[in-house]
Amino acid sequence: xxxxxxxxxxxxxxxxxxxxxxxxxxxxxxxxxxxxxxxxxxxxxxxxxxxxxxxxxxxxxxxxxxxxxxxxxxxxxxxxxxxxxxxxx
Amino acid sequence: xxxxxxxxxxxxxxxxxxxxxxxxxxxxxxxxxxxxxxxxxxxxxxxxxxxxxxxxxxxxxxxxxxxxxxxxxxxxxxxxxxxxxxxxxxxxxxxxxxxxxxxxxxxxxxxxxxxxx
Numbered sequence: 439x440x441x442x443x444x445x446x447x448x449x450x451x452x453x454x455x456x457x458x459x460x461x462x463x464x465x466x467x468x469x470x471x472x473x474x475x476x477x478x479x480x481x482x483x484x485x486x487x488x489x490x491x492x493x494x495x496x497x498x499x500x501x502x503x504x505x506x507x508x509x510x511x512x513x514x515x516x517x518x519x520x521x522x523x524x525x526x527x
Numbered sequence: 528x529x530x531x532x533x534x535x536x537x538x539x540x541x542x543x544x545x546x547x548x549x550x551x552x553x554x555x556x557x558x559x560x561x562x563x564x565x566x567x568x569x570x571x572x573x574x575x576x577x578x579x580x581x582x583x584x585x586x587x588x589x590x591x592x593x594x595x596x597x598x599x600x601x602x603x604x605x606x607x608x609x610x611x612x613x614x615x616x617x618x619x620x621x622x623x624x625x626x627x628x629x630x631x632x633x634x635x636x637x638x639x640x641x642x643x644x
Contacts, residue, residue: 439528442536449543456550460562466621468559468612475608476553476566479574480546486577487539490584498593505574505597509604516611519619 446487454480471515478508531583538580545573558623559616563609570605574598 457480460473482504485497545568552565578594616622617632624630 439533439536442540446536446540446543449540449547453543453546453550456547456554460550460553466559466619468616468619468621469562471612472559472562472566473553475612476546476549476569479549479570483542483546483569483573483577486574486581487543490535490539490577490580493584495581495585495587495590495593498590498597502593502597502600505600505604509608512608513611516608516615519615 443491446491450480450484450487467515467519471512475508475512478504478511531586535580535583538576538583542569542573542576542580545569545576549573558626559621560613561626563613563616567605567609571601574601 454477457473457477461470461477464470464473482501485501485504489495489497549565549569552568553562556562556565575598578598582591582594
């Protein structure tokens with residue numbers, strides 16, 4: 439039980455760190471948009487895991503709001519990014 | 528403890544592993560569409576697993592109703608953002624052209640003036 443919880447925490451932490459590294463180092467802004475999308479999904483998953491572990495339902499509306507409005511971030515980035523941003527891949 | 532709680536924890540673990548595979552894919556793949564391919568796995572399947580785990584852990588129909596709304600909204604919006612990002616990646620040139628087997632958009636590559644590209 440405690441082992442399972444520890445493994446879950448470590449896996450979430452490593453996934454968040456790797457995604458954060460892609461946000462920092464991603465060559466183009468679209469890479470950063472994709473990575474921040476993944477980080478947002480990770481936040482939703484962590485909120486859900488917290489609800490499972492601690493047996494409460496207080497953060498369910500947060501889950502709903504993130505699912506509803508989180509899409510606008512990457513859509514607006516993809517909409518208004520320049521034709522060619524100044525990166526050489 | 529209740530066996531349902533254990534099943535819920537295992538589902539959470541599988542969802543966490545999906546998030547980890549997406550993060551590894553983000554690091555290892557080399558252009559935007561392949562990273563997008565890795566990134567869209569936990570957005571749908573991982574979230575479904577976690578929502579099933581929440582439903583198993585709380586065992587209440589109110590929570591199930593709430594979670595189905597979350598899943599439906601995520602189903603509707605995840606392909607939307609992936610489509611926008613992928614289209615802009617094609618127009619933007621942040622795509623490895625040699626990795627394309629068939630390029631059906633090659634004739635209409637020029638961005639139409641009103642497309643905001």
